[in-house]
Amino acid sequence: MDYLWIAVVVLWMYLCDQSAAQLSYSVSEEANKGLVVGNIVKDLNLNLQDLDTRDVRIVSTYSKTYFGLNRQTGALFVNERIDREELCPSLAKCSLKIQTVLNNPLNVHRIEISVLDINDNSPRFSDTMHAINISESSIQGDRYLLPVAEDADIGSNALKTYKLSPNEFFSLDVQSGGEHDVSAELVLQKPLDREKQPTLKLVLTAMDGGKPPRTGTTNLVVNVIDVNDNAPTFEKSLYKSSVKENAPVGTVVIKLNATDPDEGVNGQVVYSVVKRGTLDLSNIFQLNPETGEITVKGELDFEETPAFEVRVQAKDFGHSPRSSHTKLLIEIMDVNDNAPEITITSLMTPVKEDAEQGTIVALISISDKDGGNNGVTHCKLLGSVPFKLISNYKNDYSLVVDGSLDREQTPEYNVTITALDEGSPPLSSTRVITVHVSDVNDNAPRFTAPVINVYVKENSPTGSVLCSVKALDADLDNNAKVSYTLVDSRNHRNTPITAAVNINSDTGDIVSLQTFNFEELKTFQFKVQATDSGVPPLSSNVTVNVFILDENDNSPTILAPYSEHGSVNSESIPYSAEAGYFVAKIRAVDADSGYNALLSYHLTEPKGNNLFRIGTSTGEIRTKRRMSDNDLKSHPLVVLVCDNGEPSLSATVSIDVVVVESTADIQTQFRHVPIKEDSFSDLNLYLLIAIVAVSVIFLLSLITLIAVRCHRTESSFSRYSAPMITTHPDGSWSYSKSTQQYDIKPNTLLRAFSYFSDYFNERPH
Structure with a gap:
């Protein structure tokens, strides 16, 4: 409004x-x-x-x-x-x-x-800084127009003059063309050197006429324009740098810096590697031509090349390029990237099992390609072995014997050696050395048992193999090669044992040199010596007991009643004889033994068998019943005496039994009426005792052998040391010792039991 x-x-x-x-x-x-x-x-x-x-x-x-x-x-x-x-x-x-x-x-x-107007405004330049470019090749007296300051005041308060800060290169020429026309020029008083002072900083002051005067300033920057009058310069003539050998690609090794005091293209530096001979480092290091930065390009390996020497050139881009050189020594720093290496320089194997402690087995060298602590190694053995390591010099060791060796117990050792360096983290390596132990003759041949029992049938042909002895020697080769000999001894007839048997020195087969007769020789003993081929030789003995087994080669011999060859014995009995009346007794013996000598008696003639009977085990002939009128007055009897052998052998005797009216007429020449009807004859008693004793011994031996059989673990030696009880397809049992056997069949045992049963049943009560 x-x-x-x-x-x-x-x-x-x-x-x-x-x-x-x-x-x-x-x-x-x-x-x-x-x-x-x-x-x-x-x-x-x-x-x-x-x-x-x-x-x-x-x-x-x-x-x-x-x-x-x-x-x-x-x-x-x-x-x-x-x-x-x-x-x-x-x-x-x-x-x-x-x-x-x-x-x-x-x-x-x-x-x-x-x-x-009052002096309330200072002279003012349009810019606070004014740059002036002057070539370093300018000569003394050259002039350069300076900026004009403005002052808003008028009259006496307006701009009056200029003033330049003190310096050794320039002076100030102030020119006044009127009240508002005051200017100044810069006059060169001394040649410039851009490399020494590339830039000059001056202060230009404008003053007015006020009281007090006011001023305004501007900064004059004098840039000295370069000419290529300087070559690039490295800070050092020799650079040293280090880089780890496991440094990844792109790792900065060093950044070289060459300075050129010139400017622009005159001071622009490019870097390059100077090749020397055939050495090409372009695959290992990369040089940035603009920055001078050297980085890792390939794989570094301290163990292959611990250091590199590189010559680098720096060159500017001036019209007339200038250059300089420097040398760079790149040290590759070791890292623990190599495990120790174990080298067996000498291996003395095999080692004798009687080697003394301290005997050198192997020479070992430990090496590590790394340097410093990474290459310091320690060596030791793993496990428990009779060896130890002795340090010889630095990383050389000797593997020596440190305990007793026994090839028979341990024929070889796998000795584990480990080497550990002092790197961080430490690296280790392991090597296994196989140490073979060689044999010495420290074991005598050993038989499976100290005594060998051999069972041989009588009448075996000459040249039969009685048995084979075998001695084992824990040694090797010649030390284990065994030969067998008979130890000089004599049998019960004082004849050399070599007359009865011979032995194969290589196989240990014992061969008979004669036929054995059980009735003449039942057993004999000799020793076999086993000797190895070592130096000195070692030997051991074994006792061989040879038992002659009886064969049924003798027929029974009738002792009573005695008669000439072809004659018939006669016996008389009264007509009134009662049943069980003793007629006669047949006595017989057999030169064989055992079951082969076990006799049985039988009436072979069927005529009169209804009147007489004979005890199969006693040989006593008795009447079965009383006489009758229809009976004959003369009864010829044939008694068959059989042994229990296989096959059975027998003998016969003929007896005529004559029936008389009275006992007075009885001829008693050949009658042998027993004093006591139920008593045994001496021969039968001995036979019975022998049979019982043999049976008891057999049963005890059978039980013992079965127990031994159950506890044996080495079946390979059973043929010499363990009796065997086997069952045959025909249902018989077989008892064997070594290579000889007893064959006991059920019918034989039944016949033996029948013998005793008949004997006791036929005795009058």
């Missing part, structure tokens, strides 16, 4: 052609608010009451109300900050024009207020 009112007033003033007085005042810019510029009431000859009655107003066309009217005093005062440079930029004279409007009647008075 105020703006609208002002516009109306101004328009109305313009249209009204009436004269108006003009007042002139002056005020300094930046005057404080409230500063009194003048008194309108006094200067317009008004009264203070007119301020209200005529509604006196101050109007202007400015956006800001720079001045105000004090209605109590009529004073015109500064109401807003006045900036001359803002109101009147670039004008030497600056004033504010306002109007005083009075009503009743309407009067307009112009007021022109001159704004006086």
